[in-house]
Amino acid sequence: MDNTPASNFLQTIIAEDIDAGRVTEVVTRFPPEPNGYLHLGHAKSISVNFGLAQANGGRCNLRFDDTNPEKESQEYIESILADVAWLGYAWDGDVRYASSYFQQLYDWAVYLVEQGRAYVCDLNAEEAREYRGTLTEPGKNSPHRERSVEENLDLLARMKAGEFDEGAKVLRARIDMASPNMNMRDPIMYRIRKIAHHQTGTDWVIYPTYDFAHGQEDAIEGVTHSICTLEFEDHRPLYDWYIENLPVQSRPRQYEFGRLNPSYTITSKRKLKNLVDGGTVAGWDDPRMPTISGMRRRGYPAVALRKFCEMIGTTRKDGVVDVAMLEFAVREELNENAPRAMAVLNPVKVVLTDYPEDKVEQLTAPNHPSREELGVRTLPFSREVYIDAEDFREEANKKYKRLVLGKRVRLRNAYVIEADEVIKDEAGNVVEIHAHTIPNTIGENPEDGIKPKGVIQWVSAAHGVAAEVRVYDRLFNHEAPDKGDNDYMSHINPASLQVVTGAMLEPSLAQATSEQGFQFEREGYFVADRYDHTSDKPVFNKTIGLRDTWNG
Known part of the structure; x- marks a missing residue:
């Protein structure tokens, strides 16, 4: 299997931006939602965002998009921090949080209301779905869409103050209910959630949606390339609309790449x-x-x-x-x-009848067959050893390369042995094998003519660890x-x-x-x-x- 790095179209884009002078410092971000542990798909996103920043002498922020406290927890935050660090990546500066920008985001929401580009809507969830339309039919304007700027500012302030119940009102962007892109049909910017936040406590009872917060967070942080997976492609016009209609500090751009969908796996x-x-x-x-x-x-x-x-x-x-x-x-x-070691998962005892009962030899074995720098280890060898039950048969054809009665096999890094007899329990199961060692079959120059059928692992019965x-x-x-x-x-x-x-x-x-x-x-x-x-x-x-x- 070829392990050559494959192409990366995002690197081509970034190189062109640098060459054209559109970007002087590459800034990316990895923006996980702390609502679960990271999975293999996130590993890909981490490698893309951190890798592109590293490859271009830039920096990558780690920012938690913590806009949904109902499903988030500190446990998830800590696991994500550990995962990114374990993968070998270092984020720029302090860990960042969307919640750190809640006041700025709210101020920008007020700005959009003042510009006539956002309004407070009273439709409940079912009514909102009806008004939204379908992929083939345009939506209808909310009956609250033409509220005055003054009324919207008053209602938004009262939402923030906690006067209304959850679901009673939302703040929506005033875009186009007939847009063929469903994301542009007056999307929700703020909803009421009377639940404590893991970072801000009970300071807020309204929380921004991911779509409203994400692009503005990128702008605050000076992100140049906002990279996400392909399912967010239809969200890019909304991302751009907010950037274009707000007095943000910078103008990030969103780019999408194909998500990782591994076989035999779920990543939901x-x-x-x-x-x-x-x-x-x-x-x-x-x-x-x-x-x-x-x-x-x-x-x-x-x-x-x-x-x-x-x-x-x-x-x-x-x-x-x-x-x-x-x-x-x-x-x-x-x-x-990986260093080598021996383990017997299904042990059966072998008694070497010619080996002295009180004798223990300290044999040496390489920790790796081709990495001398990994050194050697000591293996105690004694009269009784364990081998795997699958490595012994009383009778076998020539294709079987392990221990057989009357045949020889090498114990790895130790002697060649020959099986003589078996001891069975009342049910006929083999519980012990008697064998003998073949002299001069250990070390650099084993006895000429000794040709064991194979090599098997073993562990000293007296020294092995359960x-x-x-x-x-x-x-x-x-x-x-x-x-x-x-x-x-x-x-x-x-x-x-x-x-x-x-x-x-x-x-x-x-x-x-x-x-x-x-x-x-x-x-x-x-x-x-x-x-x-x-x-x-x-x-x-x-x-x-x-x-x-x-x-x-």
Whole structure:
């Protein structure tokens, strides 16, 4: 798979603006609404806005568009700050908030009323829908559209003072109810919400809409390129109308790019919240979630997410991106940088009958097959070891390259052994394998002529560490879980999480630090859980397999 960075039409626009002298300093912004955790689509937007600023010697603001306090919380704010920083980006100056501009926005609303370009409307929600018209029929003017400037100023001031109930009145821009663009049909600027705000407390009982606030916030901050996803293209005329009709400090321009729609994934905040609230997942940072926090806890490296966003490019067209591209970027990064270790997820004991009971050898193994700078580790080797139950058969054909009775296999970084007999329980299950070592099969020059059938991982029974291993897979088993009439809940993958409680790890893994990733040899890539892992009770999450098992 090609991981060359794809084209970015926005870079072309910015370069032309710089060359033509229209822009002297590039200023972008990332403007999340703090009403949920950020997901993979936001990672793309972050990489676009911060990346373009970095590439052109500019700056990028982080601004919370917190105009809807009913759905917002400090928890979401803190998670977003952590996610952006973890991805490796630094915002310019202090964190910004739309709520910091509430007074200025209100003053500009008053200005539009004074100019005859805004009015207070009493239509309720149902009436407003009727008056708005349809895509094929023009809307009708509100009966309150011709109120005098004086009456509108009085009503707006009384709205701000809290005299009216929620839903009783709104402030609307006076544009064109016959416009073919529905967003231009006298859109709402302010609505009454008698709810405390996480930043301003109870100072306000009216709040600006996103469409009214967004462009003006960009102007206040001197944003030169206001970049958003393609669904806001129809909102751009309204964005421009406000800029043109207000005495703002600067004239930002809006540009749209195709949003990231990954396969086997949903990115609707509402639906993701339903998964959390309904207990389908353990939280917003569940490793199966497409949230940045979830991918971080899963063990996806931040650099792999950034590379993925570069690989898919930035275009003017929406499209579905194969999530396998993200998994490829993760595998490539971990293969290059993750140290190796051994873990036995389904252990069965092997007793080496010729090995002294009291003998312990300290073997050395490289932490990475091609990265000498990552050093070596010590592996204690003793008479009893654990191997994976899948690595033994009493009988097998020639294609089976693991341990078979009467056949030989190498224990990785240790001896070649040969299986002699098995011990079974009353139900006929193998509970113990007896084997012997082949002399002189360890080190730089093993005995000539020794040709084991394969290599398997192992852990010393006396020194291994018991651990919980959480084996994660894709949350959905349908390529487009919420497309069309699909009920995304019916496509939950029942095998998306399997908890292994009897795994045995090589002893060095107990000292792994939180979020430290490894390749468990022959098993896949795993990470020490961000929250639950301790040296006393190791907990590892499976990040991804060694190969793509979904596409064969």
